[in-house]
Amino acid sequence: xxxxxxxxxxxxxxxxxxxxxxxxxxxxxxxxxWYKQRPGGHPVFLIQLVKSGEVKKQKRLTFQFGEAxxxxxLHITATQTTDVGTYFCAxxxxxxxxxxxxxxxxxxxxQP
Amino acid sequence: KAGVTQTPRxxxxxxxxxxxxxxxxxxxxxxxxxxxxxxxxxxQFLFEYFSETQRNKGNFPGRFSGxxxxxSRSEMNVSTLxxxxxxxxxxxxxxxxxxxxxxxxxxxxxxxxxxx
Numbered sequence: 236x237x238x239x240x241x242x243x244x245x246x247x248x249x250x251x252x253x254x255x256x257x258x259x260x261x262x263x264x265x266x267x268x269w270y271k272q273r274p275g276g277h278p279v280f281l282i283q284l285v286k287s288g289e290v291k292k293q294k295r296l297t298f299q300f301g302e303a304x305x306x307x308x309l310h311i312t313a314t315q316t317t318d319v320g321t322y323f324c325a326x327x328x329x330x331x332x333x334x335x336x337x338x339x340x341x342x343x344x345x346q347p
Numbered sequence: 348k349a350g351v352t353q354t355p356r357x358x359x360x361x362x363x364x365x366x367x368x369x370x371x372x373x374x375x376x377x378x379x380x381x382x383x384x385x386x387x388x389x390x391q392f393l394f395e396y397f398s399e400t401q402r403n404k405g406n407f408p409g410r411f412s413g414x415x416x417x418x419s420r421s422e423m424n425v426s427t428l429x430x431x432x433x434x435x436x437x438x439x440x441x442x443x444x445x446x447x448x449x450x451x452x453x454x455x456x457x458x459x460x461x462x463x
Contacts, residue, residue: 270454277437277454278390323390334380334403335439335452337390 237262239326241338249346254311256341258324265327267307269298273320314345351440351455359461365426368458372419372440379421380452381413384435396421433462
């Protein structure tokens with residue numbers, strides 16, 4: 236079945252530093268979604284990318300979908316303590332389905 | 348509009364028992380998906396229900412089952428609990444669940460199940 240790999244598993248940064256997490260698939264993805272889960276919380280939808288090479292921004296967050304639609308990245312500029320949490324990418328498992336295949340997630344720790 | 352609600356929020360059971368978890372989707376949403384989250388396996392898809400029918404199923408044993416009612420509320424049941432079933436069980440709702448670009452899944456707070 237489809238697998239989505241995500242790196243790194245864990246990142247510790249000083250507040251103000253940048254952060255990037257990467258998501259890779261061996262197969263072409265129809266779209267990719269990004270979620271954030273705060274410690275003790277549940278995944279919250281951030282954004283969905285559909286087009287090849289698409290770049291979307293949400294304030295300090297920049298999301299990118301690769302040209303081949305096999306990889307994606309999330310970049311946070313000048314991290315803040317409120318950015319702490321686990322960031323997941325997720326791909327639809329092909330066809331007309333709502334089944335999400337989640338990446339392994341990247342836990343971001345931000346030291347003030 | 349109220350979000351996705353799940354009950355109970357916390358549950359402690361012993362091995363061999365069975366458990367039923369409930370999920371109420373956002374009003375108007377007809378698709379409900381269930382996920383299991385564990386530290387070791389991450390977030391894994393259990394099944395999806397739409398219009399009272401199971402539309403998709405993940406790779407879980409038959410001990411895991413679910414159903415959906417006419418009001419779109421969904422329940423999942425785990426029979427003969429094992430220690431490894433300890434996890435956070437999340438449900439997510441969306442409008443029609445076609446997986447198309449405009450669809451978004453909204454997650455509930457989850458039910459944290461501990462099996463002793």
